Amino acid sequence: MYQITRTPQIVAHRGFSGRYPENTRAAIEGAIALGVDMVEVDVRLSRDQAPVIFHDARLGHITTCPHRVDALTVDELKTLDIGRWRGTHFRNERILTLTEALDLVYKRIPINLDIKTPAALAPVVAAVQERKMVDSVVLSGCSWTQARRVRQLEPHLHVLMNVDSLLGTFLRLCSARLALWISHLQVRVAQVAGLNVGHRVAADHFIRSATARNLPVWTWTVDDPTRALQLVRLGAISITSNWPDRILAAL
Numbered sequence: 001m002y003q004i005t006r007t008p009q010i011v012a013h014r015g016f017s018g019r020y021p022e023n024t025r026a027a028i029e030g031a032i033a034l035g036v037d038m039v040e041v042d043v044r045l046s047r048d049q050a051p052v053i054f055h056d057a058r059l060g061h062i063t064t065c066p067h068r069v070d071a072l073t074v075d076e077l078k079t080l081d082i083g084r085w086r087g088t089h090f091r092n093e094r095i096l097t098l099t100e101a102l103d104l105v106y107k108r109i110p111i112n113l114d115i116k117t118p119a120a121l122a123p124v125v126a127a128v129q130e131r132k133m134v135d136s137v138v139l140s141g142c143s144w145t146q147a148r149r150v151r152q153l154e155p156h157l158h159v160l161m162n163v164d165s166l167l168g169t170f171l172r173l174c175s176a177r178l179a180l181w182i183s184h185l186q187v188r189v190a191q192v193a194g195l196n197v198g199h200r201v202a203a204d205h206f207i208r209s210a211t212a213r214n215l216p217v218w219t220w221t222v223d224d225p226t227r228a229l230q231l232v233r234l235g236a237i238s239i240t241s242n243w244p245d246r247i248l249a250a251l
Contacts, residue, residue: 002110002138002158008232009037010247011112011240013221014055018243021062021083023053024093025104032109036244038138040112040220041101045120050074051098051127054082055116070117098127106133112240115141125153140196140218147190160196160218161187176206180213187215194218194237199227204234211235225250 015027016034023041031039042055047070054077059065063080065072074097083093096104098113105111113124121142128137139150140160150159163183170179183195194216197207202219210217211234220240222228228239228247241247 002136004037004237006037007237008228008251009238010244010251011038011040011218011220011238012036012244013040013240013242015039015041016242016244018223018241018245021086021090021093023055023096024083024090025096025100026083026090026093028101028104031244032105034245035248036109038110038112038238039105040114040140040240041096042114042116042141043098043120043124044069044116045123046074046077047071048073049119049123051120051123052077053096053098053101057116098124099131102127102131102133102137105136106131107136110136110138112138112140115139115146118146121146121149122153125150125157128157129154138193142192144186144190144192147192151191158193159190160194161190161192162196163202176203176209180206180209183210184213184215196220199231199236204230207231207234207236211237222247 012031014022016030017027020027020030028039041053043051044054046052054069058068062082062085065080077095082095083090134157138158141162142159144161147159147161196218199219199222207217217236218238219231219236222239222241223243225246239247
């Protein structure tokens with residue numbers, strides 16, 4: 001199973017997306033060249049049920065295509081330019097399939113696969129198993145029920161539980177203490193390896209209390225080096241950033 005080798009670990013959000021087009025080959029290669037500990041990318045399904053690397057449900061925010069990702073086949077998605085919006089020197093960057101992304105990082109760097117739709121869970125796990133990459137993959141974007149499903153599909157896969165919606169509700173209506181208690185219970189039931197927490201949502205005392213209870217906390221998306229230092233002092237073991245170069249320089 002994947003093991004953290006440096007604390008805090010620095011994770012490149014959607015690849016090195018501060019400098020390169022997000023979720024592209026260029027962004028992943030840029031992150032590897034920078035020397036981060038892990039790259040994170042987003043996974044959705046195409047119309048023909050193939051896992052592909054893309055963040056939004058719709059394609060229009062970075063392409064001229066108005067459709068949803070799941071409305072097009074892989075071959076149709078591959079015709080889209082997802083790099084030109086960041087500059088002409090990035091033109092002709094294409095949407096990666098999950099298998100292409102896994103092959104790109106194979107034996108080079110661990111990868112965090114952020115599951116954007118529950119239907120992608122089974123095909124993602126199958127692809128990871130097929131390439132014998134269980135030891136170098138982390139799954140995130142999972143609710144506790146989805147995390148339990150991952151455990152059924154592959155008991156040895158490292159999976160994180162996203163708790164932002166839960167935290168947002170309980171921090172507004174009740175307290176971080178109640179949110180922590182529920183999170184702790186869900187972690188035990190789902191047997192996850194850690195909590196994946198948006199740093200703007202989680203109260204600092206929640207992070208501190210979670211780490212005191214040996215609940216590993218991964219935080220995202222942190223672009224301010226000062227905030228990254230605060231999170232590390234609170235006990236966060238992982239910092240995900242669009243600008244991992246700035247975080248590496250600060251830490």
